Amino acid sequence: MxxxxxxxxxxxxxxxxxxxSGCYQFILSGLHRFRRRAEGTLEREPNVAVVVPAWNEAAVIGRTLDTLLSLDYPPERLRVYVVDDASTDATPDVVLGKAAEYPGRVFHLRRDVGGEGKAHTLNHGLRVIRADGWYEAALIIDADVIFTARSLRRMVRHFGDPSVGAVTGYIKEGSRPANYMNRFISYEYVAAQAGARRAQNVLGAQACLAGGAQLLRRESLEAIGGEIDTSSLAEDTFTTFNVQLAGQRVVFDPHAIVWAEEPHDIAGLWKQRVRWGRGNVQVTWRYRHVWLRRSKGRLGGVSFALIWFxxxxxxxxxxxxxxxxxxxxxxxxxxxxxxxxxxxxxxxxxxxxxxxxxxxxxxxxxxxxxxxxxxxxxxxxxxxxxxxxxxxxxxxxxxxxxxxxxxxxxxxxxxxxxxxxxxxxxxxxxxxxxxxxxxxxxxxxxxxxxxxxxxxxRRADLVWEKTEKSGSVGNLA
Structure with a gap:
């Protein structure tokens, strides 16, 4: 030739x-059991402030709050702040009802003018918990996710290692009954999370804190400015990169299982994933100084690039x-x-x-x-x-x-x-x-x-096109 x-x-x-690249990740994930373990143990569980962005989530927010407040976690160390982005449905009524049911543990933060996007909504809540000063870790979640009983304990245990600044869990598709799209997504998540994120643990560099389960140590959040990026559709990935570039590790716990309702049809998947894809384009360009630069740590390594690109x-x-x-x-x-x-x-x-x-x-x-x-x-x-x-x-x-x-x-x-x-x-x-x-x-x-x-x-508008939720996540262990 x-x-x-x-x-x-x-x-x-x-x-x-x-x-x-998928083969490479699964080979690495096979080494997960041999990766470096956490150094040290927690003296006690940290005070966790859960920040939940919500816009027209009346169908799901009540169950999410009930599940959070029944977790196997010290009740006095867990508070939930629902940031209501000017919802026009019954979301405020549901949250206020739960605040009355769980006094001092559920807080309704209303934004009278919404529509600025998920990141702005989250930052409203983060400013409130930072001003209060009670929190020692912030858990950012979606309004529809269902945490399994011991998932939060499994996540916070990693803070026994002072080098760990953030932890994410294993998001699984939990719609019941599941249709063809839910089953495709369920299988995809096995490869993209159970496999890929284990591999990234082995590499020592995580690509993304799952949007529905982002646990941030207080010091790590403060080190990146106390708020999250508002210029992108991938605020969770920006947070992940920023925490690691600030010198802290991000880890994935495959046993901290969090169930979520995912799209039920192609149109819903298309809307969700175009937003994610645009976010990845923005991340790739914004962090162009990181790629293949050893000075940027594991994020700048060849192995991480072989997974990302x-x-x-x-x-x-x-x-x-x-x-x-x-x-x-x-x-x-x-x-x-x-x-x-x-x-x-x-x-x-x-x-x-x-x-x-x-x-x-x-x-x-x-x-x-x-x-x-x-x-x-x-x-x-x-x-x-x-x-x-x-x-x-x-x-x-x-x-x-x-x-x-x-x-x-x-x-x-x-x-x-x-x-x-x-x-x-x-x-x-x-x-x-x-x-x-x-x-x-x-x-x-x-x-x-x-x-x-x-x-x-074509620089389309950066809008929070959230997936419509129906509350179809089943009773899953």
Whole structure:
């Protein structure tokens, strides 16, 4: 092969980098049990002020408060501050009722003018607890999450190590009954949290405190200014980076389980994840001085970059891979076919490794969503894997079929976008569910990330487009 063909081959194989990154993370997560343990123990549990941003959360806020105040935690050391962002439903009445039920433990903080965003709402609450001075740790959560009984104790125990400045828990999808979207998200969270965040513990650098479970030591919060960033849609990730850059560690506790209600359809997922994706774009640019800089600690290491960038750049890598394969086909048909087979064989091996590793991390979630785990890349991609690995089938494909297989990696993002549009159509919504299994949840996430790129490029408004909640989280242990 000449230099151009080598280069194009490399570009084709780059499409497998996200899955290779996933393999790397699961290999690291296997070392989690051997990571450095906490140094020292707590003399007592700290005073924890829970800050809950709420906008029209009447359907869920009552249960969230009841659950928090029944945690296995000293009652005198736990207070909850609900920051009501000018809700127009019954949220104030529900919170005031709970304040009367739990005197001195639940506080209603009303913002008469809302709509500035989640970060501004949180900062209103943080200013109140800082002025009071009672708190020793701040727990930032979402209005719908359900903490399991010992989750807060499991999180605060890490403060026995003075180097730990913040702790996050394991957010799990808890909608009951769970539909197809909830099961896809449940499986995704096994890989993205149970696997990836364990790996980041091993590396000593966490990418993000889960928005629904952010426990911050008082000194760490003060070290970053006492408030959180308001210029981004990823305030939780900014907080995570800032705490670590200030010299404190952030850790993930996989046994501190927090249940949450996640989107029930493609439209809800799209709205939520475009916001997350835009936040990641903002983080990547704002902290550009951190990447591959050893002086910035573990965040600046090569290992952390190998986790961050393949996922962040996934749509671009998929497009690059498809374009390079078609270009290679125009230059050298036989070579293109060999590279095509090698690429999908690599995808098969990494897909099997990531899927089986995810099952090992959380067997209960895996059993409930095994169909979604198997079909995560989509039935079309699974068919292409079969065609590529079994040579006679590939030889039987007509030329146009082979070219379609070559471009599917990037065409799948367009297909996922069309499924999203179909869901909102007057008479086509019923087709969206089966078609998502055909196209794949993975390509849908890539399409959402691409949409986030474009939304950020056109400088769309930074608005708090929260996911609508119905209170469907089940009674889960």
């Amino acid at each position: 000449d230099a151009l063909e080598w280069l194009l081959t490399g570009f084709v194989l780059a499409g497998a980098l996200p899955l290779l 393949p996922i962040f750049l996934m749509p671009a890598l998929m497009l690059l891979s498809s374009v390079s394969l078609v270009t290679l086909y125009a230059l050298h048909r036989d070579l293109a076919f060999d590279v095509f087979r090698s690429f999908w064989a690599l995808i098969l091996m990494t897909y099997l490794f990531v899927t089986l590793s995810s099952f090992a991390q959380d067997g209960k979630a895996a059993r409930a969503s095994w169909r979604e785990a198997v079909t995560f890349p989509g039935l079309v991609s699974l068919a292409i894997i079969t065609i590529a690995v079994v040579t006679p089938l590939a030889d039987a494909l007509p030329e146009v079929g082979l070219l379609l297989a070559y471009i599917w990696l990037s065409a799948s993002m367009l297909a996922a976008y069309l499924v999203r549009r179909l869901e909102s159509a007057a008479h086509g919504g019923w087709l969206a569910r089966p078609l998502l299994y055909v196209v794949g949840y993975g390509p849908l996430l890539c399409a959402i990330t691409a949409a986030a790129y474009f939304a950020e490029l």
